[in-house]
Amino acid sequence: MASELRDLNDIRVSFTPGKPFYPYEQLLAVQPASSCTLLPEPYQYLMTSPTSPIRDFYPVKFDIDMEGKRAEWEGIVKIPFISEDRLLAAARSVKQEALTSEERRRNAHGDVLVFQHVAGRHEAEHCESTLPRWGATVHHAHSSCRHVPPPPPLPPAQLGFRPALVKGTLTGKKNPPGFPTLKTMKLVGAELKMAGVTVFGNPSKKESLILTLPDIHQVLGESTDASAVSSMIGERVYVKWPYLQEAQIVRVSDKSQDLSATGARQMPKEEADNWANLSSRTRNVFLTKQGVETGPLPVMLHVKACTGYVRHADGSVVKRYKDEEAPYPLQARTPPRPHPLAAPGAAGAAFLARRRGAVLRQRPRPPAGFHDPDEPRPIDLQEGVRVLFLGQEHYGCVATLLPDPGRGVDAHGRRLLGLSAGGAPGARACVRVAPARHDAAGAAKRGRQVVREYPIQYMPSGVAARALRVNPRLLGRVTGNVWVGDGDNRVDVGLAVKNAKQGLCVPGLAAPLHDDSGWAYSQPLLDLVAEYRRRFPWVLSTLESSSEHRLTAEMLVPASVAATASERSAKLSEVTSWLKGLPTAKRPLVKTGVQIASDKALEILLATMPPLLPRGAGSFLPVDYENVAAPLLLPPYDPSRPLSALLGGQLEHTAKIGLPVPGTPVCQSPSQ
Structure with missing residues (x-):
């Protein structure tokens, strides 16, 4: 709430020092009665006995507020709040002599465990599997663990929390890219008014603080048609202020014409009416969803948002954009650099001068020491990494990168290299391929065809x-x-x-x-x-x-x-x-x-899915390849990059432990 941000300097923050709960006290505070066996037997009666002084903390029957949810576990459980004083008094009534030495040890405060990444270091103490049937031991943790004693209590006069920014914190225009700030866009002003801004899915019934962007005439001058900004087509800009997502302008339009890279097109009357409705809806969305007043929109940009990077077979990295276009107000976008107008002249120079002002700023670049999210991250393809092999034989099988052979060259005298970080196109690698199934390429083609032939109507x-x-x-x-x-x-x-x-x-x-x-x-x-x-x-x-x-x-x-x-x-x-x-x-x-995928497509996919090769008889004997080019190795999925998987295609789970598992995507979420 904007009203909560007033007079922050006058607010005095203070806390009453307390003591942390012991483990059994914490379990009493958060567990239901059905989980009482997690506590030693002397504590269990506090949760289950009718004579327990805190029995009311553990109701057997309670209401669930579904509020738009479908499953009961998604609802909000209506249970009473606990009283800290009553709970601690009840817990301390349990005699410590009734506990075993192991139970008393479990109820003590232990050391703080500090884990730190150390390449090549194995942390054996905490990596041994306690459930080997369900989870394997981690053999290469690349980490170390230090036992640090808990900090002692603070002296009575010493503050443990200071309501102040930590030294080195970046604010305003110096914020890391994408961090929301009002400093990256010039605002005409802000005012309280009834606008029906959406709050938690419902329109507000009270006044909201509305930010106002410059009027379109302050940006374009007298000429407010699409031809005045036609040179922006193809430009890469930043939208979704204040979070800033890169996008590409593919079209500009006004009430009478639509301009794209292929040329200009005059709109018929019906399409012009639809454009007017789209302009009005776009303005209303900014007002009710973001609390931003754009003013009339006689010109609109049509952009495709950038979803990340894709690496092509030749090793090149290019940006990937959404297929869908989205309308966007001209005055609410930020260019990455000053835009040179195609047409010179006084009007163009004036427009350029205005755009160099604070109305449309450059996207802030990251300060030293911060990673730029707009730059592609190198792919770490080192020895032992599992990749997908795209060679003619064993296409779609999982391969493991091997170390360089002893003499370091192949039969033609070329040096064999493990792929460098980034997977340079000219690099060569030695890999060990694990044959898993037949005809992966054919299976992917058939799967996509089935999904296309049996769509959901x-x-x-x-x-x-x-x-x-x-x-x-x-x-x-x-x-x-x-x-x-x-x-x-x-x-x-x-x-x-x-x-x-x-x-x-x-x-x-x-x-x-x-x-x-x-x-x-x-x-x-x-x-x-x-x-x-x-x-x-x-x-x-x-x-x-x-x-x-x-x-x-x-x-x-x-x-x-x-x-x-x-x-x-x-x-x-x-x-x-x-x-x-x-x-x-x-x-x-x-x-x-x-x-x-439709139910019919799923039924056919299950019936036609290629089987795994039978175990034994050499079915899984690995095949070693030397001098493999980088484009023939598909790196594992990186969560920081968008994953494009066509319905009905083929995926391979390159787990670090066990055999690779093939799969067919039958559900796909949109790129965020």
């Missing part, structure tokens, strides 16, 4: 409603959350396959339309709605006739179905039990951009 909500012969509003309502109050409880009688506010849906059942103009549904979802109507017609009938957002059991359940409160509760329980028993109830809500 969606139909717009209007078409789906006509097929069901129901009102489109009813279809949209019953497929979301429908909360019904029943006394002190609330139950959800909706199918809950979508949540528009949070941008979530159950893929395969519901999906947003591409232009965000509504929802589309699959045939299995329509069958589900039809079955719902057949079993409980009174639910859909009431939802169709009622416009109330907050329903009660009396409003939902007709008197002809249940006359008393207990009967209405029983009917609601019957509905919710049926909904929870549906196979779709176990499918989670995910981001709307997630793609999955």
Whole structure:
């Protein structure tokens, strides 16, 4: 809240020194009664005995606030807060003589373990597996561990916490790249006003502090059409201020024309009307989602956000951009460098001078000692690293990089090198390939073809409603959350396959339309709605006739179905039990951009998946290759880079322990 940031210098921060809980006291504070066996027997009665002085801390029955969640474990458990004084008094009532020496040792404060990365160092003390059947021992930890005694208590007059920035902290324009700050964009001002800014998914009913960007005329001058900024096409800029994500401008447009690298195109009237709506929505999104007033948008940029880097087969590294375009206000982007206008002249020089000002600043570069997230990180392909082999023979199999051979040259006299960090295109490597299965390339091609031939068919909500012969509003309502109050409880009688506010849906059942103009549904979802109507017609009938957002059991359940409160509760329980028993109830809500393979495609993929080679008979005898070029070795997945995996393709899990495991991607999340 902006109001919480006022008069920070006048706030005095102080804490009352206390003592940390002992391990058993901590377990008493956080564990339920069903986990009492984790404590020594003398402590267990405090959690289970009816005569325990703190028995009320461990209720057996409690309410769960679902609040839009689907599974019970996702809800918020309503249990009482503990009293620290009561809990400590009860714990100290246990006689220490009743504990064994090992139990007393477990309840003492130990040393602080400080782990530090040390290349080539093996930390044996903490790397031995205690469950060898499920997890192997770590043999190459590359770390060391130091036992440090806990710090002694502070003297009474000494402050343990100082509300001040640590020396060397960067602020403002010196912040590391991507760190949010108001210093990277010139603002005209800020004012409190009623704007309906979204807070936790709901529009605010009070005033919000709105930041105002310069008017478009302050940026472009008198000419406010797309042709004035056509030279920006292809430029790399930074969007999503204040977090700054790199993007590339692919188009600029106004109400009458659309300019791209291929030329100019005049918009027909219908498309011009749609553009005006898009401009208005973009301005409204900035206002309600970010609290930023952009002003009118007579010109808009269309950008593709950068998602990371991709390394090509020749070893070159290029930036990868999203396939989808996003509209963006001109005055809300920051260029990486001053932009040279294609057309010279006084107007162009004035525009350039304005852009060199504080309106559109350069993206801040990282200070010394900080890694630039825009720069590609080198790939560490050293001895022992597992990679994917892309040679003609054993394509798609996992290979392990070997050390250089003894004499260091191949049959042609060329030196054999382990791949350097970065995988230079001219480097050569020795690898050991583990044959795992036949025809990986053919399997990937067949898998992608199956996914393409059996896609999930969606139909717009209007078409789906006509097929069901129901009102489109009813279809949209019953497929979301429908909360019904029943006394002190609330139950959800909706199918809950979508949540528009949070941008979530159950893929395969519901999906947003591409232009965000509504929802589309699959045939299995329509069958589900039809079955719902057949079993409980009174639910859909009431939802169709009622416009109330907050329903009660009396409003939902007709008197002809249940006359008393207990009967209405029983009917609601019957509905919710049926909904929870549906196979779709176990499918989670995910981001709307997630793609999955259809059930039919999954069935065919399982039937046609190539088998692993049989064990024994030399099936897994490794094959050694020398003089392997870097482009034939695909490095393991790096979480810092986007992973592009086509549905139905092939993946290989290059685990450090055990044999590589092949897989077929059947679900893909959008790049963030």
